[in-house]
Amino acid sequence: MADKRTMTLNLTDDEMTSLEALSNRYDMTKTAVIRKALRMYQVIDERLQRGDKLFLEDEIEKKKSELLLL
Amino acid sequence: MSQEPITIGLYDCLKKEVVDALLHVGLTEEQIRSAQSDWEPVRKRAIERLHREGVPLDVLPKHWGWDWTRKISRLGSKVFGFYGIECEGKMQGMLEAAKEGYLAKLPSQKGKPLIYVRYVETAPWNIKLLEPNPRYGGVGSKLIRAAVDLSLEEGCKGRVGLHSLPGDNKGEPEWFYRSTCKMESIEAERDGEGLLYFELTPEKATEFLSGETS
Amino acid sequence: MRTLEENRWIKRKAEEEDGAFVAAGHIGFSPIATVAATATDVVAARVSFARFIQLARLTLKLSKEQFAVKARVPLEELICIEEDDAYTPTLRTVHYLAQFLKVSHPKLLTLAGLARAKDAGFNDAAVRFAAKSEPIRKLTREEQDAFNEFVKVLSDR
Numbered sequence: 427m428a429d430k431r432t433m434t435l436n437l438t439d440d441e442m443t444s445l446e447a448l449s450n451r452y453d454m455t456k457t458a459v460i461r462k463a464l465r466m467y468q469v470i471d472e473r474l475q476r477g478d479k480l481f482l483e484d485e486i487e488k489k490k491s492e493l494l495l496l
Numbered sequence: 497m498s499q500e501p502i503t504i505g506l507y508d509c510l511k512k513e514v515v516d517a518l519l520h521v522g523l524t525e526e527q528i529r530s531a532q533s534d535w536e537p538v539r540k541r542a543i544e545r546l547h548r549e550g551v552p553l554d555v556l557p558k559h560w561g562w563d564w565t566r567k568i569s570r571l572g573s574k575v576f577g578f579y580g581i582e583c584e585g586k587m588q589g590m591l592e593a594a595k596e597g598y599l600a601k602l603p604s605q606k607g608k609p610l611i612y613v614r615y616v617e618t619a620p621w622n623i624k625l626l627e628p629n630p631r632y633g634g635v636g637s638k639l640i641r642a643a644v645d646l647s648l649e650e651g652c653k654g655r656v657g658l659h660s661l662p663g664d665n666k667g668e669p670e671w672f673y674r675s676t677c678k679m680e681s682i683e684a685e686r687d688g689e690g691l692l693y694f695e696l697t698p699e700k701a702t703e704f705l706s707g708e709t710s
Numbered sequence: 711m712r713t714l715e716e717n718r719w720i721k722r723k724a725e726e727e728d729g730a731f732v733a734a735g736h737i738g739f740s741p742i743a744t745v746a747a748t749a750t751d752v753v754a755a756r757v758s759f760a761r762f763i764q765l766a767r768l769t770l771k772l773s774k775e776q777f778a779v780k781a782r783v784p785l786e787e788l789i790c791i792e793e794d795d796a797y798t799p800t801l802r803t804v805h806y807l808a809q810f811l812k813v814s815h816p817k818l819l820t821l822a823g824l825a826r827a828k829d830a831g832f833n834d835a836a837v838r839f840a841a842k843s844e845p846i847r848k849l850t851r852e853e854q855d856a857f858n859e860f861v862k863v864l865s866d867r
Binding site for chain 2: 734
Binding site: 465469 | 607653
């Protein structure tokens with residue numbers, strides 16, 4: 427396992443509520459949720475830097491809509 | 497991306513004892529190419545021999561044309577993890593796992609993230625169906641254990657999912673995942689090729705890791 | 711360093727496993743199985759398609775980037791075609807590949823798994839081609855010959 431470093435994270439009440447909701451829904455620790463979110467952000471960021479776009483697809487309607495990241 | 501290999505044990509079927517092997521967490525292009533060039537001719541010859549001996553088509557192992565070099569482009573990805581077990585200078589098994597994009601399907605775990613095993617294969621000389629006197633034992637179990645450990649590390653509590661190659665008789669893939677790995681199958685989640693989906697719950701993952709037989 | 715507990719675990723698991731065939735993933739291509747193939751034709755052809763495109767690119771001595779530009783296909787898709795067993799190419803990409811490689815568009819569609827073969831001979835040719843083309847870095851003489859022969863099959867409109 428790779429060495430880990432510790433940091434303190436300050437979140438607003440809303441952000442903490444969202445994090446707790448995700449943690450409960452997915453039965454994961456809050457740390458695990460944040461690590462997953464960071465990885466997904468890295469993957470998406472790499473693709474955006476290459477000029478790709480991120481779309482979400484409605485499977486039933488077969489419609490695509492672009493997800494903008496600023 | 498790879499870390500330092502970890503010393504593990506494998507069962508040496510010739511010496512009838514547990515010997516040192518290396519678990520590689522992360523593989524290089526060189527390791528994959530080397531494994532493919534070691535495995536492919538042995539695998540193909542063995543399956544062709546079985547075919548000539550009259551083994552029915554639906555029983556023959558279905559991984560005749562597998563090519564691990566086609567996965568090389570994913571080696572650097574943060575989303576995929578590659579594992580290999582090496583002993584006596586040769587890869588004895590490899591596994592590719594996806595850390596993102598897959599959620600559990602068993603009713604008790606539905607919607608929770610898991611580690612999905614995209615590919616796993618043990619070297620052809622370790623498979624009794626292909627080689628009557630397998631060289632090393634426990635390679636498959638050790639690879640699945642690596643996936644379970646990854647699941648725990650990722651906060652997925654040991655949940656692992658995969659689509660098994662066909663065969664539910666003793667010694668065949670579906671039997672292995674059900675009996676040895678304590679996984680549960682879901683008929684309705686067969687993939688486009690008809691492969692049966694298996695999943696490991698956190699409770700069964702604990703049982704698998706403890707080595708208890710039930 | 712191995713612990714006693716780990717040794718016990720691996721011995722127990724090796725005994726349970728008893729040389730089992732351990733595999734998970736996609737079936738991909740099994741030319742032996744195509745002797746009696748029907749619905750598996752589509753899956754069986756997919757690996758021949760990947761090998762054909764890869765060999766065509768290597769014959770032209772092009773990198774993936776160069777080939778994608780010249781053939782006017784997305785680089786991402788070319789990578790998926792060559793490296794992802796489960797990937798089905800788009801109709802547009804197969805059309806442009808057929809144009810660039812000057813082979814029959816309908817036959818390349820069949821090879822890509824987007825259409826059914828009209829004759830068993832085509833499937834047999836695909837089986838023979840895939841059986842002769844090993845995973846490669848550069849072409850061997852046998853692979854070059856197999857590739858040239860298969861191009862003739864695909865070019866026969």
